Amino acid sequence: MLHCLRPSQPTSADNLRSHRLPFQGNSSGITSSSGSQASTVLNVTNEYTSALQTSSYSEIRVFLDIETERxxxxxxxxxxxxxLRPNRDFVEDILQRAKPGFITDLLWSFFDHSENKARLCLDLTQAIRRAHMLIAPLQDLLHVLPLDSETGSLSAPQCNSAFDLLLKYEQLENPFPSPGSRNVSGMRNCFSDLNTQLESLIKKSNSRIHFFHTVIIGFAIGLISVTIGVIVVGVIIAKHAFIALAAAMVLPAAFIPSKMEKREQYLLRQLDAAQRGTFVLHEDIITIERLVNHLYSDIEVNKRFIRNGLWRGKDMHSIMEVSRQLKRNNVYFQKQLTDLEEHLCLSFAAINRARSHLIQIIKLHQDDHS
Incomplete structure (x- = not known):
């Protein structure tokens, strides 16, 4: 079961290592303002397109090829x-310095969710490999069988081989998670919940900043009014002393909301970066879920077709018809496998860009207060 909110339990410093900030790629691609989801949706495609041009994408492609081929x-x-960039150790090192609380828990949740999504991408890479292993022997046989001719027939060895491979295909477990799988849908729900919480906090933070800004303006207007009044009175009685006294009383009071507004601005930048990254990764998991569901369903359809077509055993005409249908289906199935494989690499690049952007904002905030 997926846990959507990480409890506030800082990791022991003994388990952390010092790292240079391992940024890769350009985090500026996530630039839409919070609340502008329509603009963010448009940026999702741009995010993936630019990811294809980065060195990090090439590195991910190499490592996933190793996972798939060896x-x-x-x-x-x-x-x-x-x-994964930045890695878990570096994230823990940075977030352990943050003030414990609900907002820090949400930041932890973002990094945990994005890491879990990366693990899901690796699991699906393995599923693609198993799918290729499932269809490869049958695909090779379908290429040599005389299936294009309506008058063609199979020899006894071809009939036996086709029957055995079709039966093996039908009996093997589907390598992809079924629609509604908790691994996929649960992760989608976690990102959705996190996005909702972050959006709520962003609205509250914007309201507080507006309040502080209004208070500062009020103090400024009050200072001007007091100063004018003091100047008038000061024409008669020690004006310089009254002006100094008024400024001494008003300016420190005005400094307090100004400092609080600056702190709130830092907080808003972190929340905004986390929300934009969460939204992009949530939209991406929806795409992954759709691709995986199609692949799972296609395999199940093929298995049912084989089961229904081979009920008479090694009947040549039944085997020919089933083989023809599978050959047609596999053209689209192979394309879907390629699409998912490509998208998983793009997902990794999107994960790294969102993580790097958020950790950079957090680290800048910590550096300014160190």
């Missing part, structure tokens, strides 16, 4: 440490 040579944690 499984077992590297563990998931090792692979994640190579492709």
């Amino acid at each position: 499984p077992g040579e590297i563990t998931q944690d090792q692979l994640l440490a190579q492709v």
